[in-house]
Amino acid sequence: xxxxxxxxxxxxxxxxxxxxxxxxxxxxxxxxxxxxxxxxxxxxxxxxxxxxxxxxxxxxxxxxxxxxxxxxxxxxxxxxxxxxxxxxxxxxxxxxxxxxxxxxxxxxxxxxxxxxxxxxxxxxxxxxxxxxxxxxxxxxxxxxxxxxxxxxxxxxxxxxxxxxxxxxxxxxxxxxxxxxxxxxxxxxxxxxxxxxxxxxxxxxxxxxxxxxxxxxxxxxxxxxxxxxxxxxxxxxxxxxxxxxxxxxxxxxxxxxxxxxxxxxxxxxxxxxxxxxxxxxxxxxxxxxxxxxxxxxxxx
Ligand SMILES: [Zn+2]
Numbered sequence: 001x002x003x004x005x006x007x008x009x010x011x012x013x014x015x016x017x018x019x020x021x022x023x024x025x026x027x028x029x030x031x032x033x034x035x036x037x038x039x040x041x042x043x044x045x046x047x048x049x050x051x052x053x054x055x056x057x058x059x060x061x062x063x064x065x066x067x068x069x070x071x072x073x074x075x076x077x078x079x080x081x082x083x084x085x086x087x088x089x090x091x092x093x094x095x096x097x098x099x100x101x102x103x104x105x106x107x108x109x110x111x112x113x114x115x116x117x118x119x120x121x122x123x124x125x126x127x128x129x130x131x132x133x134x135x136x137x138x139x140x141x142x143x144x145x146x147x148x149x150x151x152x153x154x155x156x157x158x159x160x161x162x163x164x165x166x167x168x169x170x171x172x173x174x175x176x177x178x179x180x181x182x183x184x185x186x187x188x189x190x191x192x193x194x195x196x197x198x199x200x201x202x203x204x205x206x207x208x209x210x211x212x213x214x215x216x217x218x219x220x221x222x223x224x225x226x227x228x229x230x231x232x233x234x235x236x237x238x239x240x241x242x243x244x245x246x247x248x249x250x251x252x253x254x255x256x257x258x259x260x261x262x263x264x265x266x267x268x269x270x271x272x273x274x275x276x277x278x279x280x281x282x283x284x285x286x287x288x289x290x291x292x293x294x295x296x297x298x299x
Contacts, residue, residue: 007213008107010220012032054071103260179211276289
């Protein structure tokens with residue numbers, strides 16, 4: 001079966017049924033960037049719990065259903081506008097950034113392009129550079145073209161190599177500049193906004209497959225955790241070469257985030273066998289089902 005990676009998805013708010021459907025569709029690995037939970041956090045403590053879940057429980061839950069889970073850690077742009085909270089979160093980030101399976105600082109970037117957002121974007125880019133980490137950038141929904149150019153300017157000003165930055169949520173207006181400047185260009189396939197599968201086919205037809213990455217960004221909104229395999233299928237139906245489909249729906253994400261040293265093909269080509277009887281800090285993924293226990297490979 002063809003393998004896919006969804007390098008931007010918010011699994012914490014998705015159900016286990018999604019993991020089952022994703023694994024059945026060929027998704028072998030996901031990257032979950034830290035993000036907005038839909039309402040403002042009232043204290044840095046809830047950030048600590050959220051980040052702990054990304055590197056802990058969520059990683060465990062994904063593995064129990066056959067998917068490797070990696071994450072990106074960061075302060076999101078909306079919450080950068082609460083400086084008291086932002087300062088406290090900045091203090092705890094380094095502790096999480098160095099944990100196993102963390103592939104980037106992210107998702108960071110602009111929302112309303114305020115002064116506070118700019119300050120914390122720059123601070124986090126500096127942190128990424130100090131820790132020699134990759135950066136995953138969220139580009140704004142409003143005034144996207146300007147916000148995207150501005151984010152790339154900031155990366156260049158802070159001496160981060162474009163090859164170590166993924167600019168996400170691109171569209172027809174931003175793709176040319178992102179590719180020309182040497183950054184990775186992520187595309188979020190959303191049912192109603194951002195980018196649709198049909199448009200994605202045309203982008204790959206026009207710009208080729210180099211440095212282009214497809215993701216679902218599925219979260220608590222109307223979104224589709226199968227957007228990557230579905231878009232791949234449409235690309236094949238529309239005559240995009242298989243090698244290019246593999247690049248944009250698998251290999252480019254691996255090449256980009258593999259630079260972290262935290263993510264490699266071995267993780268899913270020779271995985272630990274699944275044993276759903278295993279507990280995570282005393283807790284189980286079981287909800288009445290017969291536990292799946294795969295055979296251990298005896299060497
Ligand atoms: Zn996101």
